Amino acid sequence: xxxxxxxxxxxxxxxxxxxxxxxxxxxxxxxxxxxxxxxxxxxxxxxxxxxxxxxx
Numbered sequence: 001x002x003x004x005x006x007x008x009x010x011x012x013x014x015x016x017x018x019x020x021x022x023x024x025x026x027x028x029x030x031x032x033x034x035x036x037x038x039x040x041x042x043x044x045x046x047x048x049x050x051x052x053x054x055x056x
Contacts, residue, residue: 007029009020020028 007025009017009025012020016028016032019031023031
């Protein structure tokens with residue numbers, strides 16, 4: 001729910017629908033609340049190469 005409104009997942013924008021499927025509706029809504037209006041770019045590498053070298 002957003003405030004007192006029920007969420008209709010079938011009406012969500014595609015990116016939010018996909019995100020809700022991956023992380024769950026509650027987490028998606030938290031991310032939406034904190035990050036809405038921003039553009040995210042995830043690097044293709046999960047680990048920072050300079051930090052991996054330090055921990056070897």
